[in-house]
Amino acid sequence: MDTKIDKYDVYGIGNALVDTEYEVTNDFLDLAKLPKGVMTLIDAEDRVRLVQLLEREHEHQIVKLSGGGSAANTVVAVSQLGCRAFYSCKVANDQTGDFFVKDLEDLGISTNLTAHREPGVTGECISMVTPDAERTMTTHLGITQQFSIQELNPDALRNSSILYIEGYLVSSPSAFEAVLEAQSIARTAGVKVALTLSDPAMVENFKSAFDTIISRGIDILFCNTEEANLWTSTSTPEDAVAVIREACPFFAMTCGKDGAMVSNGQDVIHVPGVPTTAVDTTGAGDNFAGSFLAKMCSGSDLRTATAYANQSASLLVANFGARLTTDMVNSLKQ
DSSP, rough: OOOOOOOOEEEOOOOEEEEEEEEHHHHHHHHHHTTTTTEOOOHHHHHHHHHHIIIIIIIOOEEEEEEOOOOHHHHHHHHTTTOEEEEEEEOOHHHHHHHHHHHHHHHTEEEEESSSOOSSEEEEEEEEETTTEEEEEEEEGGGGOOOOOGGHHHHHTTTTEEEEEEGGGGSSSHHHHHHHHHHHHHHHHHTTEEOEEEEEEHHHHHHHHHHHHHHOOOSSSEEEHHHHHHHHOOHHHHHHHHHHHHHHHEEEEOOGGOOOOEEEEEEEEEEOOOOOOOOOOTTHHHHHHHHHHHHHTTTHHHHHHHHHHHHHHHHTSSSSSSOOHHHHHHHHHO
């Protein structure tokens, strides 16, 4: 009997996190001794202390609770915008894990997750947004730190158009091993490989890991200007582009309100940003990547896909949360 194998536009691998958002001041970040605008990994005890500082001592209220994780946000955008997505990740058999699984199921995203998951603590990310819309994150990885080759679904990966790798995975030895295995499977099967550098702190602390991934062959590189400058050891976007295009000719570098600089291996194109009033930049880069990939998978050219991704990200940052709402999706589809 023939068995039908599902096909996917994007197969993502990354951390599975549930996001908890708070509105804070710059003074609070100083008090908590957190570097503004970057992601800091913390352990369980630090997480408990931070929540106590936020909620008990300074009476901050949760603004939003939602499924998260960088690559998860990207594949959600891919799915919301009409393409098929698969996500490989690791969550525990706890209430937070149940929340994450149902969240992806409701969005029509296939996963490796089942009802029989390991005991433990599902990863959580505390996202603190200051009045200038900058987001500062602390992440307790929990069981997602044990993401490994076992969480991969080789058949689903081989039957996908693009493998999307979350850069945060380089912080875990078992996850980094899974990244290299997924990359190997993809390249053997003719699946394009996309990588996001994810965060300046990741590039600064794990540059050699990114060098290894990129040296093994990347078809699409996503980054922002700060990440690009750190990886290329340059100080301007233009200088970073000159280095990046030699290592990965097809790239998309976001430049905040100034839009993005992109290339498909030929000319470098600057696509202007879309004016907006930002209130929360959480997930902007993830959303850009997902919207960009959705358009590319649907047959759009580079400039059209980039303009669409800029529009999508501008809608996202004008509201709280790292994912598009139904109204935003409908607006993009008009």
